[in-house]
Amino acid sequence: MTEQPSLSFFARLWLAFLCFWRVLFSRPFAQAVHPLSQAYDAGTLGAGSPTPALPKPEPTPVKVAPPPVLPPEREHASALVLLSMLQREGRLIDFLQENVASFPDADVGAAARIVHEGCRKVVQQYLSLKPVMTEGEGARVTVPAGFDAQRIRLTGNVAGQPPFAGSLKHQGWVTTEVKFPTVSPALDPRVLAPAEVELS
Structure with a gap:
């Protein structure tokens, strides 16, 4: 077994300073050091004895703040x-x-x-x-199996399994791009139209 290098006075002073504060403020560290201290006092822990591994301090859980709750007028601005x-x-x-x-x-x-x-x-x-x-509206169309129920709504005599054949009553609409302007925080989105006062 290789002998561990001896520490200088200043290294031991610095180590004592660190251990003092960790023992004082960290219960897990103090509980890990206490058996070493008793073993050394009893003479069972010599210079060549292996040093027991100290338990790793448990990481402090990081508290993530929940996102701020927006008032309805801001959420639906x-x-x-x-x-x-x-x-x-x-x-x-x-x-x-x-x-x-x-x-x-x-x-x-x-x-x-x-x-x-x-x-x-x-x-x-x-x-x-x-x-x-x-x-075009009124055209005969086929609704395949696995169709998107959000995009196609079946009406009339709906029975059996797809594919379905029927008449197109409405083409439906889907948005492909939204170009709304950014809402300034200084504006109150609840004001849909200001009152107009004509001065005389």
């Missing part, structure tokens, strides 16, 4: 901003909040044309859309 743009360009909220049941059809049709034009502009500017199925 993009949707509120889209609604705000539909109001600004097409007066959509004004149209939906109005009771049109008592209006003549001609007035409702004229208002719907304005709303349609503005809302279409917003959708084309910020969203890229394409139909889920490219066949």
Whole structure:
């Protein structure tokens, strides 16, 4: 067995300083050193005796802070901003909040044309859309086995196993690109349209 090199006075002083604080503040370290101290005092631990391995200190678990909970207006800011743009360009909220049941059809049709034009502009500017199925409405189509139920909804007499054959009632729409602007933290997304005051 190779003899361990002797430590200098200053090395032993530094080691004593370190051990003092570790014994004082670390219970596992103190419990590991205590049997060595008793064995040395009893004479059973000599200079050539192997030093028992000290247990590795248990790593301190790192506490990960949970993500901050956003208020509803911040969590859904993009949707509120889209609604705000539909109001600004097409007066959509004004149209939906109005009771049109008592209006003549001609007035409702004229208002719907304005709303349609503005809302279409917003959708084309910020969203890229394409139909889920490219066949024309009314065309005969086949729905294969393993179809995506989110993209294709079956109606009518649904029985048996796919493939299914039927008539296309609606092409469906899927978003291929979203180009919403970044919502500034300084803005309150709950304000969909500010009140307008004309000064005289």
